[in-house]
Amino acid sequence: MLAGQVTMGIKLGEKVSVETLTVELTRPTELTLSGTLSTPTAQTEFRRLLQDLHAQIVAARTATFEVNVEALSFVNSSAIRAFVDWISRAAHAGYTLAFKTSPTVTWHRLSFSVLKSLAPTTVEIVESRASGGAAS
Amino acid sequence: MSVAPQAERTLKLPRREAAVEDARRFAELAVTYCTPECREAVTLAVCELGENLIKYSASSDELNVGTIGVSIEDGQVRVRAVNRVTSPEDAQRVTEIVQKMTVSDVKELYRARLQELFANPSLPRAQLGLLRMAFEGGFRLSCSFEAPQLQIVAERPCTGA
Numbered sequence: 001m002l003a004g005q006v007t008m009g010i011k012l013g014e015k016v017s018v019e020t021l022t023v024e025l026t027r028p029t030e031l032t033l034s035g036t037l038s039t040p041t042a043q044t045e046f047r048r049l050l051q052d053l054h055a056q057i058v059a060a061r062t063a064t065f066e067v068n069v070e071a072l073s074f075v076n077s078s079a080i081r082a083f084v085d086w087i088s089r090a091a092h093a094g095y096t097l098a099f100k101t102s103p104t105v106t107w108h109r110l111s112f113s114v115l116k117s118l119a120p121t122t123v124e125i126v127e128s129r130a131s132g133g134a135a136s
Numbered sequence: 137m138s139v140a141p142q143a144e145r146t147l148k149l150p151r152r153e154a155a156v157e158d159a160r161r162f163a164e165l166a167v168t169y170c171t172p173e174c175r176e177a178v179t180l181a182v183c184e185l186g187e188n189l190i191k192y193s194a195s196s197d198e199l200n201v202g203t204i205g206v207s208i209e210d211g212q213v214r215v216r217a218v219n220r221v222t223s224p225e226d227a228q229r230v231t232e233i234v235q236k237m238t239v240s241d242v243k244e245l246y247r248a249r250l251q252e253l254f255a256n257p258s259l260p261r262a263q264l265g266l267l268r269m270a271f272e273g274g275f276r277l278s279c280s281f282e283a284p285q286l287q288i289v290a291e292r293p294c295t296g297a
Contacts, residue, residue, distance in 0.1 A: 019154075074160070107180070
């Protein structure tokens with residue numbers, strides 16, 4: 001495995017769908033989430049995915065891992081909890097999570113700024129170009 | 137206990153986990169002509185309340201865990217969840233959370249709860265749903281409990297109706 005790259009159960013470029021949620025490892029260090037996440041089945045799979053991914057990120061010594069949620073239009077509070085847990089693990093392991101968000105989605109705009117406040121040096125927020133620039 | 141407005145659309149939520157997805161589709165249809173912001177808020181409220189109904193409603197032979205209603209009247213959208221609860225303690229806890237939200241900064245309450253979860257990953261319950269409804273959805277919440285029935289009402293302006 002190359003330093004800084006991640007391999008995982010989900011293959012690079014492969015789309016995995018769990019009900020209305022779609023997950024894709026779009027680059028070795030970028031996960032793209034789209035659709036909605038609301039059912040217990042999707043929540044369970046999502047949490048398992050993030051746990052596996054964390055282990056791979058640590059093994060690959062990745063410094064920054066990007067999570068593109070621009071097309072993730074809706075999540076329930078269990079998914080917010082999963083993001084909190086991931087940020088906590090990332091903070092302990094010492095890597096950065098860079099969330100690519102959309103300024104037009106209310107939950108992105110409001111919740112990710114609060115998530116960043118939990119661990120300011122671990123979380124970066126990059127708003128899509130529609131907002132007129134990036135912020136972190 | 138308040139009564140349903142005449143124009144309320146009501147969903148009887150089936151007793152199965154995937155019913156949250158039914159609730160999400162119900163919400164989208166109920167406010168399809170509203171602004172995107174309002175649609176997002178109502179979808180959030182209906183899904184969070186629906187998930188709570190499935191998690192905490194009294195177990196019984198009934199096919200449904202409770203009802204969720206959506207109505208729009210005088211520029212206000214109203215989401216109403218009614219169910220039978222197993223434990224009065226759960227109802228009391230919900231009442232206390234709602235009361236606390238009426239007198240506190242909801243963003244700060246939300247941040248504080250996320251901070252608790254961040255520091256204590258083993259906490260069994262997220263308890264974020266009502267806080268998200270108020271913080272992200274801009275809803276004012278109220279609730280009433282007449283054993284065994286719990287009612288939660290969430291209201292916010294709906295400029296697109």
